[in-house]
Amino acid sequence: MKTIRFAANNLVYCLLFLLVIISSIFLFLSFKPVLAVIPGLFVLFVLLLISYPNLGYYTVIFLIPFASLCVISAKISYLKVHWIITLVLILLIFIHSLVCDRSLSKLGSNLWPWLLSFFAVNVIASILSSHFTETLPNLFLVFLGCLFFAVNILFISRDGFRKTLPLVLIAGISLSSLTALLGEIFNISIFLSGITEGTRRSTGGTTDPNMLAIMSVFCIPLLFHMFFTTKNKMKRFFVLFLTLINVGALVSTYSRSGAVAFCMTVLLLLFVYKHKFRPVHTGILISATFIIILSVSLFVPASYWKRQKNMTAVRTDRSISRRLAYLKIGLDIFKKHPVIGNGPGTFGQYYSKSAYALHFANIVKGEYRENQFKRAAHNTYLEVLTGTGIIGLFFYLLIIFVSLHNFYSAFKKAMCNNDRQLASIIQAYLVSFIALLFYMLFISYVSGKLLILCLAISSVAYKLTSQNNPEEKDSTAKLI
Secondary structure (H helix, E strand, O other): OHHHHHHHHOHHHHHHHHHHHHHHHHHHOOOOHHHHHHHHHHHHHHHHHHHOHHHHHHHHHHOHHHHHHOEEEOOEEEEEHHHHHHHHHHHHHHHHHHHOHHHHHHHOOOOHHHHHHHHHHHHHHHHHOOOHHHHHHHHHHHHHHHHHHHHHHHHOOHHHHHHHHHHHHHHHHHHHHHHHHHHHHHOOHHHEEEEEOOEEEEOOOOOOHHHHHHHHHHHHHHHHHHHHHOOOHHHHHHHHHHHHHHHHHHHHOOOHHHHHHHHHHHHHHHHHOHHHOOHHHHHHHHHHHHHHHHHHHHHOOHHHHHHHHHHHOOOOOHHHHHHHHHHHHHHHHHHHOOOOOOOOOOHHHHHHOOHHHHHHHHHHOOOOOHHHHOOOOOOHHHHHHHHHHHHHHHHHHHHHHHHHHHHHHHHHHHHHOOOHHHHHHHHHHHHHHHHHHHHOOOOOOOOOHHHHHHHHHHHHHHHHHHOOOOOOOOOOOOOO
């Protein structure tokens, strides 16, 4: 009788247990019996997220620099571990919102009107596009970006904003940078992109050398913040060690735009933190500079400097010439579709039919391959302009402008409240955001996770500094 009553009161758990058993048996009898453990592990994982949702969120943030290692199936490239975790978190938030009316009270942001407007423009541009089918994956990515923005706003608490989030970002990016260096030293193919223009480039856990480069640069301002806010000398030396790892990873990518972004970021940081430099820091910085110069002279290959010297070689460098071709094609698309664009993500369709595509493909491979011709614009703003026209670019730039204003306003309020540590981390986030915006001139990153995270951070910073009560409670800390 007790057993029956227990089963009746826990019907959901019984059904779940039965579903796990059936699915495990089915997978065990399939062509890959090892998959039989997945249903049980997935249920345990969901139960863990229910108890500790913040753990799931910070796992997603940690995995951002490991996109290439998170792919579950090569046939379904969009099915990645961090997206599965994010979708489970969204489902849990939705269930929690049905129980608690105030669970979504943190969702407010001054960016929502412009984000939704940009999404609406993408929808209209897709419907009007002659390449409607090709626009759907990019439209879906913009939609996922909006969902990811909401998840970030809900899960970033005051304490997380100050401490946990920067630590997780530094840990994830630095570990990915370390894998890049290990791949370069020990020739581990999973962390290398292969031969590009006669050069072997590192990717670490990312999908592309340029992505590893911008993540390494993105991490530098956060490391600066850690260096100047900690009073422990060992922690400062560890921060310098992590900085060296990220700089080394940046060099291993052979990214020219990454090198320019890094120099710009360091100069901006020196200006921002000039008041922080004291005699006690001078010795450490001189030692760090000497170590970096010595490391560069000993370990940076001559091929790296050769590639950097070709940055202005428009006629002889194939990569530079191809990027100029992207600009010409982009302007041509804009002239034909100036208002609403040719459809999001259709730049590759247009470029593949141009003479430039055939010219550069012949140089690279000597044979026609259509999938090689469909290349991105390698410029986020050009990608938006060609995909959604001047209207889409207007809302996109407006989103960026409001985010920059959020950071600036939050910094001023933190300084007025004499909360210098909060002001310092806001400055670090802002410099990282500026570095990313600059680098987006050289990559297509319309709704990338790091960009969406920065937008959410700006919104959270603005709200945190506007609150009268400093003791903020995270409504998503517990979902049960």
